[in-house]
Amino acid sequence: MSDDVDLDRVWIGVAAQVWQRRPGPVERAARHLLRSPGLARALVTTPSLLLGWVVATAVVLLAGMLATLGTGTPFVALCAPGIAAAGIAYAYGPGVDPAWELSRSAAVSDRMVLLVRALAVFGLNAALGLAASAASGTATAVTLGWLIPMTAVCALALAAATVARSANVGVAAGLAGWVTTVLSGQIAAGRLTAVVTDSALRLPYLAFAACCAVIVVFATRQNRPRGTT
């Protein structure tokens, strides 16, 4: 046996093999889709995409579905935007990510992490909400009607969470905004569901979502103030 075997090097090679973590199917798919292993890992570590959170979301929507079946009132349409807003607020930022400052110094853009996580949380919540809404069978007119309001409420929650650097503030803003909107609809039209059935509101919802998106982009900018070179 040769005397000049570098045992440290051999050990590192063995340790690398033994300790190597095999990505799960979701992460592998995300790697393929996003073409960035870092972004894929950031996506699967999203706090509001962890199993417990997803189960809790599904349970609330299931309860909403049962309530809809029992009363005929489309509770799924009314609660889905609020649930999605909470998920979005807990997707990214210093309020939920313990190593947020460290990730801000990493090469993978934190804005891309924000975008990918927000889209994933929104997509999952939309899919769960649509399934619950369709399964409830009633009020088919609002099965899709709440998706646009949900976009606006999620954008509000994301903007508030990003500006205030607090997920709780984001959740509070999203829920407060949605409850206020629903109650305003009740007062103005005499129906709780007016906010998800009135097609005249769709454009204002989208315009509001766009304004919130601009705020998020502004709050996450990393350009330099005047006077620097």
Add this chain to the structure above:
Amino acid sequence: MNVEIAELTRRFGRTQAVAGVTLELGPGVFGLLGPNGAGKTSLLRMMATVVPPSSGRIRLLGRDPGGYGPRRQIRRRLGYVPQNLGFYPRFTVVEFVEYFALLKEMPAARVSRAVATAVERVGLGDKATAKLRTLSGGMLRRVGIAQAIVNEPDLLLLDEPTAGLDPEQRVAFRALLRDLGQQATVVVSTHLVEDVGAACGRVALMDQGRIAFDGTPDELTARGEGTGAAGDAPLERGYSAVLAQVRS
């Protein structure tokens, strides 16, 4: 030069955290000393590209961090341990270090070996698969150092890296710093003067957002000789003498 800073300032509201710092740093270990609130952390955060400066000029690794592309290139070659280093308690040591290796855009094929090397370098091989929530404060600090060195950075920024380490770990860590400083620029912010004396070839002392002293540890020691300045060690007396002189 890996770090070129000229008249750099940073203001947070009415507070002037950094008030016109000029520095040029090449490879080696550079100690940043100063009392609490002197501006060390703010300066380090600007060098880590986490916050932009309010004014002044900064170039890191020959690039301007103001642009997205150059900033991304800098970050690939950067290691950073912030003062308040957060952890994901459900991650293992290897998962945490690997996560940041991926965020630093290391080639995927190199990651597992680089992670193993970094974990072994900080002496955590026997805890590699332990969950972070089960580790002591000193071990967590070493995990933070492992993620910072996993990409073999050309610029390594460490904010109070020895906080929570026991004396034996600190001695090992200083040896690691000296080793890293042979190739890279290592900036260590600390208020532990003995760390600087043992590991740094050059030291700056900050006070009220400005550099009050810039030289070798021996030169700082010399500033305290015969002054009657407070301190148990020669370097501490130099530190106290410089601060007293600046504030008088």
